[in-house]
Structure formats: C-alpha cells, structure tokens
Amino acid sequence: MLVGSACTPVADGSASGPPERTLTVFAAASLTDVFRTWGAQFAEQHPGTTVEFAFAGSSALAEQLAQGAPADVFASADQATMDRVVADVGVADEPVVFARNTLQIAVPPENPAGIGSLDDLAADGTTVALCAEHVPCGAASRAVLDAAGVAVDPVTWEEDVRAALTRVRLGEVDAALVYRSDVVAAGGDVHGIDIPEAAAAVNDYPIAVLADAAEPELAQAWTAFVTSPDNAKVLDDAGFLLP
Missing domain, CATH: 3.40.190.10 (Periplasmic binding protein-like II)
Incomplete structure (x- = not known):
C-alpha cells in the first residue's frame, strides 16, 4: 500500500x-x-x-x-x-x-543444468517450473512449447509468473518459463535465455x-x-x- x-x-x-x-x-x-x-x-x-x-x-x-x-x-x-x-x-x-511481453527461459546465474534452449527443458533429470495453464503466463508457455514441439513435464505448476520465478531464484528448479520483464526485475538473481519460439505467444x-x-x-x-x-x-x- x-x-x-x-x-x-x-x-x-x-x-x-x-x-x-x-x-x-x-x-x-x-x-x-x-x-x-x-x-x-x-x-x-x-x-x-x-x-x-x-x-x-x-x-x-x-x-x-x-x-x-x-x-x-x-x-x-x-x-x-x-x-x-x-x-x-x-x-x-x-x-x-x-x-x-514475451517469454524467456529463466535459469540460475551459473546455469548448472547447462540449459540453452526449450529442448533442454525436456531432458531427463531437468527440473522445470511452469505457470498453470489457466493463467496468462501458462497459456503463453503452452503456445511456445507447442510451437517448438517440446513436451515438458514440470515438477511444479505455479499460480502466477512471480511464483515460477521464485523457484529459480531459490534454486529449487533448474529453469522456468517467465516473462522477459520478470527476468529484468530479478536483476542478477537469474539469467534469461532468449528463445525464438517466444514469437508464438506475445501477450x-x-x-x-x-x-x-x-x-x-x-x-x-x-x-x-x-x-x-x-x-x-x-x-x-x-x-x-x-x-
């Protein structure tokens, strides 16, 4: 307030x-x-x-x-x-x-899982946070993943984009799909990876x-x-x- x-x-x-x-x-x-x-x-x-x-x-x-x-x-x-x-x-x-707004992949600054593309989110052992599909960031994530032909099984579905970002900031997941603006807001706490498929869902x-x-x-x-x-x-x- x-x-x-x-x-x-x-x-x-x-x-x-x-x-x-x-x-x-x-x-x-x-x-x-x-x-x-x-x-x-x-x-x-x-x-x-x-x-x-x-x-x-x-x-x-x-x-x-x-x-x-x-x-x-x-x-x-x-x-x-x-x-x-x-x-x-x-x-x-x-x-x-x-x-x-468009999506980026958010990863910890050191990117320990070596993620560089949407395909990497589907790799065995990679932990990913996605927004629930009934919220805008989740619907956008679904559109982007479908455009890339990538199937991701997230370890958590979050109710808003900031919750998904927090999972990365706390080191609880290897990556999340979030808005570019949220990566900027996080400063050095996360690293954002551009994805060409983001053009499939501009909110x-x-x-x-x-x-x-x-x-x-x-x-x-x-x-x-x-x-x-x-x-x-x-x-x-x-x-x-x-x-």
Missing part, C-alpha cells in the same frame, strides 16, 4: 487539505515492480491519495472481481482475461493495451476502469498515467515491449 500526502493541521486544531481517497488497482503479478514505482509517483501527484494494489495471476484476479471483490482498475497480462472481466464485471471504457497487457469503480475519476487519472507516452521508457527499461 502506498500512502499519499496527509492533511495539514490549522490553528483551530482541524485539518485542511484534499480529501483522503483510496484507489484500488488489481494487476497482473508481472506488473508488480513497475506499478509499485508508479503508485508512489501517482500518490505524490494526487495529494490525499492512497494507492492499494492486489497483484496475482490475472485469472485469479478476474475470478475475484466476478465474485464481487471491490476494485477501481484492472490490468491484465493478456487480452483473453480482460475479455472475461469485460463480460462478467463490466468496464467504463474500452480497455487500452499499454504494454506487451498484450490491457488496462481498464471497472464499471462499478468507487473512485471513477481517480481511476481514469491512473489509466491515463499508465498509458502516457512519458512512461514508455519505464516499460522498456523494465523489459516490456511497447504496443
């Missing part, structure tokens, strides 16, 4: 300043680092504002929204999940794609204000901030592709 400016006391003991408001943003796990940074900046630009985030697999967030979880904005890691939210929950305006990241947003004006301001051309370099530096 990121907190904006507090009210300023005046002589009679009361408080003056902008009203305190909370913006609730549901966002794909792969957006965690970029959105936290932007949340702090947004709160500074909108005194009295608190930005609260819920980060998880896009499909899990969509299910929470369908069950009535309150939120103002939804940002998904693929168009299909956004389409579900549009149908089940409703949005105030047409979703806008603000970023794209769009749409964002939309939800139809029942409690803070519609603030939500519109957030989506305008996220989609601003001024933030394109931030996305690029974080490993995302621009739409």
Whole structure:
C-alpha cells in the first residue's frame, strides 16, 4: 500500500487539505515492480491519495472481481482475461493495451543444468517450473512449447509468473518459463535465455476502469498515467515491449 500526502493541521486544531481517497488497482503479478514505482509517483501527484494494489495471476484476479471483490482498475497480462472481466464485471471504457511481453527461459546465474534452449527443458533429470495453464503466463508457455514441439513435464505448476520465478531464484528448479520483464526485475538473481519460439505467444497487457469503480475519476487519472507516452521508457527499461 502506498500512502499519499496527509492533511495539514490549522490553528483551530482541524485539518485542511484534499480529501483522503483510496484507489484500488488489481494487476497482473508481472506488473508488480513497475506499478509499485508508479503508485508512489501517482500518490505524490494526487495529494490525499492512497494507492492499494492486489497483484496475482490475472485469472485469479478476474475470478475475484466476478465474485464481487471491490476494485477501481484492472490490468491484465493478456487480452483473453480482460475479455472475461469485460463480460462478467463490466468496464467504463474500452480497455487500452499499454504494454506487451514475451517469454524467456529463466535459469540460475551459473546455469548448472547447462540449459540453452526449450529442448533442454525436456531432458531427463531437468527440473522445470511452469505457470498453470489457466493463467496468462501458462497459456503463453503452452503456445511456445507447442510451437517448438517440446513436451515438458514440470515438477511444479505455479499460480502466477512471480511464483515460477521464485523457484529459480531459490534454486529449487533448474529453469522456468517467465516473462522477459520478470527476468529484468530479478536483476542478477537469474539469467534469461532468449528463445525464438517466444514469437508464438506475445501477450498484450490491457488496462481498464471497472464499471462499478468507487473512485471513477481517480481511476481514469491512473489509466491515463499508465498509458502516457512519458512512461514508455519505464516499460522498456523494465523489459516490456511497447504496443
């Protein structure tokens, strides 16, 4: 949770300043680092504002929204999940794609298993973490593996891409398929291996204000901030592709 400016006391003991408001943003796990940074900046630009985030697999967030979880904005890691939210929950305006992402193989820095391609993920004794296929990174992984004609039997199915990445960071698996942006976010904790088959699954990241947003004006301001051309370099530096 990121907190904006507090009210300023005046002589009679009361408080003056902008009203305190909370913006609730549901966002794909792969957006965690970029959105936290932007949340702090947004709160500074909108005194009295608190930005609260819920980060998880896009499909899990969509299910929470369908069950009535309150939120103002939804940002998904693929168009299909956004389409579900549009149908089940409703949005105030047409979703806008603000970023794209592709997969890499993430391995420990020393790459002890000597992995260099998707074929290596299917080798005997190689331990691999994949995202569950009902979440966007899992669907993308399936498309990439199918394009390569490679069958991988993972030792674990994770509910979001950050969980798969964590398995590599902790040395619990030899490799995982994750987004490029997650490899960048991990810094030197992992090494990313480009795969030509990644072109088979390029995920769009749409964002939309939800139809029942409690803070519609603030939500519109957030989506305008996220989609601003001024933030394109931030996305690029974080490993995302621009739409």
